[in-house]
Amino acid sequence: MSVECAGPGPRPDEPPAPDGVRSFDDLVHRLRALRAWAGLSFRELHRLIVATRRRRGVAELPSLDAVYRCFRPGRARMDVELVCDAVRVLLGQASGVTAWRQACLVAAGSASEASIVTVATELPGDGGYFVARDAELSRLTGLGAAVADAGARPVVAVVEGMAGVGKTRLAVRAAHRLVAEAGCDFPVWVNLRGFDADRAPADPAAVLDELLRLLGVSGGRTAGLNLARRAAKCRELLAGRRPLVVLDNAGGDDQVLPLILGCSGGAVLVTSRQHLASVPAVERIELGAFDRRASVALFREVLGDERVDAEAESVGRIAEAVGRLPLALGLVAARAQSASGWSLADHLGRLEERHGHLHLDTGIDLAFAASYEQLTDGARSMLHLLGLHPGSAFDVFAAAALGGVGLPEARAQLAELAAAHLVQDAGRDRFEFHDLVRIFAAARATDNCPRTRREEALTRLFDAYRYTAMVAMDVFAPHDIQRRVRVPEPGVVTPRFTDEHAARDWLERERANLVSVAFTAVGHGLPGHAVELADILFYFLVPAAYYQDAERLFTLACQHAEPAALGAALSGLGIATWRQGRHTEALEIFDRSVRAHRENGDRGEEARDLCNSGSIHSLLGRDEEALRLQRRALEIDRSTGNRTGELFSVGNLGITCRRMRRYDEAMEYFEELHLISREVGYRHGEGVALSGVGGVLADLGRHREAVERHRSALEIADEMGARGRQRIGYNDLAESLCALGRLEEAADGYRTALDIGPGAGDPCEEARAHEGLARCAAAAGELAAVREHRARAASLCELLDPARIGPQLLPPAGEEKVGDRQR
Template sequence: MTMPDAPMAFRLLGDVEVSVGGQRLEIGPPQQRTVLACLAIEACRPVSLQTLGDRLWGQDQPGGARASLHAHLTRIRQILAAGATAAGADVRLERRTGGYVLEVDRDWVDLHRFRRLARAPCATDAERVTSLRSALDLWRGRPLAGTSGSWAVRISDTLVKEHLDAVTLWADALTHLGRAGEVIGPVREVVTEHPLAEPLVAVLMRALALCGRDAEALELFTSARLRLADELGIDPGPELRTVHEALLRGEIRHTAETPEQNPVVEVPPQPARRVPAQLPADVYAFTGREHELSTLDKMLVEADGTSTAVVVSAVSGTAGVGKTSLVLRWAHRVRDRFPDGQLYVDLRGYDAERPLTAADALTRFLSALGLGGRDIPLDVEDRAARYRTELSGQRMLILLDNAATVDQVRQLLPGTPGCLVLVTSRDSLAGLVARHGARRLDLDLLPLPDAVQLLGRLIGQRVTAEPDAARTLAEECARLPLALRVAAELAAARPSTPLSVLVEELADQQMRLDLLDADLDPRTAVRAVFSWSYQNLAQDAAAMFRLLGLHPGQDFDAHAVAALGGIGLQQARQLLDRLARVHLVQAQRHNRYGMHDLLRAYAGDLAGALDPASDRRAAITRLFDFYLSTAAAAMDTLHPAERHRRPQVEVLPTPAPVFATTKSAQDWLNDERANLVAVCVHAEAHEWPAHAVNMANTLFRYFDASGLNTEAFKIHSLGRQAAVRIGDHGGEARALVNLGLVYWHQGLLDQAEEHLRLALGRYADVHDDIGRACAHKNLGVVLWRRGDLEEATGHLTDALVIYRRLDDVLGQAEALGNLGLVHQSLDQLDLALAHHRQALDLFEGIGYRVGEAYALNDLGIVHLRSGQPAEAVEKLGRALDHFRRIGERAGETEALNGLGQALCAAGLLDDAEARHTEALAVAGTIDDRFEQARAHAGLAAVREAVGDLERARAHRETALAGYTSLGVPEADAVRALLARADEPEDQKVGW
């Protein structure tokens, strides 16, 4: 059956197939199909190479197994990429931390769609029949057909059992609707293939009896009993026996007159048993977590008899994040759904005391279930078996709190469905997920509003009275529920102290750790809670955790960790994986990791106490060298023509990314941007001022092209301060130029001019001709924008002379292009055209894409001013493509506005309006006030052309306000248009 709304369908319930538009893709030999099946079963979750190897070959992997796997994965990626392109579908095979992930809508995989439909909550039997029928229609034969290996056979067997469960539920619901006759044919067909499926045999017996075919039902039982004895050496189970005995007593009646009546099957009363109720009290002032509670609610569907598997959820998260609070709140909400009781144990996996063993936990559970001491087996395996026996057929909720390892948990899992198990741990318990099908729920920090609300519930009106201080306090506590509660306790103990004072005390991270180390129960001390995780680390992981406390940024990847530790990349990845498993770091997207503030403070505190100052300094130096060297490599990939303008940075032996494409370089800079800024901040403030100077100058073009003015201002200000501190006049001059350009982009022309004139003076002091030319060039542009065309021409000519003397082709092209802008303003269009063409030729000769884009943009404007809108549209369209390809946001908004003007001149008003609207949006994101005003002026022209004079005037007035605030001559032209619009109609003749 074709899955609806699946442009790219993955089929596992039969032959393993992938199809696009009904056409099957060729997915290769059995081993490759097995790899694909494994990825599809785990869709949207990472599968490690080790797991793939184990599933493909088992324990005896052949030589070259890893190479074979990589080959299979490469071919699968190519096949899926081609299919996704053909289907227009978002399907990808990606490499991430933890393995390979098939990113696909899980509903496009028939197995996941089947499970969703089979387990969907239904209010009536009719809804259940419809949902289950849709699920069963997805089956096409033996699951995972065409694959190889023992793992595929095991999974296929498991899926067959799921299929039998669904058939049983569908038949049972249909029977309850009084439609037993519709059950017999389909179920008999399945029973013929699976004669030992006792629940299905029982359903068929009941359906036959309800249709008055008692003899057939009894014959079916006899056949099943004999087969069970011959093949398995066992008697029929209680379900089958119950139906058989009810049939013999005539308790299943054929009632044709009342087809909707349910069959009557009397079950002998069971002896009363003890119902444990071990849940600890609900958590006071529990706040938020609605999404997580909803996720747990969904598991009730799976625990409601729809699967032969025990439903297990592993709730993981860092110390103090509220795992126990969450599961207790949820357990109290749903306790009535588990009539046979609730079991709870604190395994103390990370406690300073001895962790509770599985054997001891089993003893507690068996006692709670009513067994006396003599009835509890001595051997732990026997004890676990007795525990499973006691839970058989029960609907019980079991909470296993604070587990450290899977081994602590494994023997505490029931063996039959009906029970639901919740496990909390700081570890992700990957083995519980892999071997026992646990559903992972990773608990993150509280959202800020919930964190503030929690403080309010704990300390009352003081939060309302000082809302800003309360928000700051919540952030200072990293939105960590345990820290929030400890901080609230601290505030409650000092009722006369304003929250703002407490916030000031908490501002220092060292003081924060001391204050939050509550001197009450050691389990509520933040320092102690973190230490329990830390003390369980191996020496190398503990050392790396301490070093990570020195990282100035908010997140990091394996390359940064390798630099920080002076280790290899593979070792860095392994250490990160180990730290992530115990939630001392948190895995994030793009193979990145982070630490929240309290953990970072704790790690830094440990580093200060345990690691020599020389070691800490060496680690930070290695890290800063890595970021600077890699940033330089990324910039060389993005803007090779400007390499000579950037600081010459040594290439280090530290493991670093290799940028094969401009996209990879851009992506790295985007991912690391916050860290690069943080490096500048830390370097300037401490013992690495040269790093701050070089980092800022290295990254100038990246921030400039991306329109990141705020961050650019920060790093260039830091670069200037650092340069002054070490007496680097050349570095200071470059920082002044960079700051001038930031002011230019913000439309603050007075400040831009001031900084550029200061830079000229500094460059003269250090006899840096190329820097001096750069300052002349940029000052000339600022003066051009202000309308000071004569002085602008002088500075631009000086720049061109210097660049020609130095044979700096890039500088010559830039100076020529800017001179062309001055000639445009002077209405010397032929001269402007010549300058822009010269600039374009030079830019193309050195492969400088940014310059090419700006030259095309400027040529387009000259063509527009010359009355050639078609040529203008062509040039500006090419410029826009260039700008977007290289991510030059400032240029993009210029090209969009120019294109809007050209399209308006060509009479394509809808297209013109769309381009100006886009320009307005882009200019807003980068705070380009000039282009915002220009976009409004363009929109005014379009609205005027369609006769919408009211909206045209509104746009024009907005443009005038923008131009006036900038002090640019464009304001005069807009003001004149508004004045003409106010003239009487009889004076507008010939206008």
């Protein structure tokens, strides 16, 4: 490889900027111009990148070739962190890197879809026919014995074969059996989208990120981990369990191997159209088309012996016409079951007509076309429009929005499509396409639906998702209603939510769809939907630590926001960036947002982002600057009568003053937070205030009084079902009990904090509980327990930003505290 040097010439005053980048080739062109401006050779650039990473304690060091490839055109993907490190070196400063990071995200385009992944802990339904695969099923269910003997190593099985041979159907049946009979206690199902025509294959790092989230690790703690460290953390957290991980529709070895490395014990089932030669499988099953006997058996299962025996010749010829592929055979058999007055000979004749007229290439296409022709007009139209849906799964409300019909009609059309095996049950009253059916439906939509009708259907869908997201957020986060953007009703039926749990459940299920809708809406000339969705979803994505989703949405919003909305989009991007530990970039973004708010005369939002900047300075140990900015924010809030903003400002000031040991001021701010929270009905703020007062009392050695405040804060956390606040509360209570010498009660508190389990948030609190148990064990002389708990605490601290680890492992500012201004 030849390594070029930058050529001589005068250096312009201003470095090239990434403005207007739309593709990876655009990005590479700007990077090459920036390197020329800086005058660095590739070797010198590589040396400086490695040096800066070592100074920052980053374990992953790039090769010279990796740096060189960032500057080569024709790239299909980019290492965003490496690009940012290169830009940081070339500019000679951190300022300005944010614009390049955003350009990388823009250039990624559909690549961002790779990180939109659904990892389900509920297996797909096991209904419907299952024939002629008993031997293969027995081999897969026989893995149960191997799982028991394998210890910490996962037992891997691979099912390979062409599209339509029933790989997923076999995996579903085997997975249900392994859960029921082999003691697999943690089922996980992932569609890796390896051969999806419209969506990027799932990124293994995103899959591991979602898996860690299910295991109780907050998303913000995984952002700094590379692929290998995410896999290692998954192994650690799965130790002692028997997971069953199904990786459906894998595109290749590189998608699967990192995920296998993330498993500890249990079983992994993989399905793929490719031969996965590098996957270490103890069972490798290659499925092919049915033989004649199996094809007839499927028809007997669906239609019964009498009808099949009466038209045996037609059954055989139908099987040959569709290539004896199980998916195609099932479609024809389902159609024959539902079409009264049609003999099997009639169905055969229809297949032969379709083949002669359309010259279709495969049995699956032939079966699709024949099934499609037998649908009612309404179901056929629904199939067209569902093919436009940008997500992987959809519910009846989405179908009704696309079709412009009511719920009863949508349910009937979905039932007809399901009976014809053209949509599949995805569980929880949701449906999905086989990827081949999606391709077929999208093609038919293009052929049969005028562009205007397709655009109208998508607009209804986008409007429905936007409005439903707003309604869900009004229930989930009612304290933010006054400032949350309001959007009109969509003119179609949408779900309603009875309580916070129902709203949160919908938001979790539809998260991937909502992100996809925002990007798709921009492509269809509706950028305002993306801007509004980002604003609406903020208080769901950030508290739930979906920081990467938030960053993508707010980056998109910043690109398309009108001047009046730009400040809010920058605020959201700043918080998402901050939460991923990129503090310098976040401060730069907040500087821009403050200017934008000031230009728009929005004093409340200006105060909010001054407060956010103050919180970052506090995390970085710059307490005087933090205090100055937070006090300025409070002045603005009080001068404008913004009580909600005042609530967040005084909460942040209380936390900062406590960090600075200015306890009298901290106590005043926390008491004021309690008063304002009661006034505006923000129950969460009341709990945070009581916790803050308890913390100050504990710092002052007044532990008996602290115990009373911590118990009151815990009552509110229990009332709200706020698991993160519960864990913080039990740790706070246990620390004061420990200081009072009530060690047994303290140990019970720490154990309760750990027992709260996945979903309870910050690993810092889990580490804090283990450290507390180590102290209790040390007092009891239990040295083995001391070593065990301190090792667990140290392991958890590896996930934390060093700026957030204090000597007492105090909980960081976050969604469970009023520790950032977040709306």
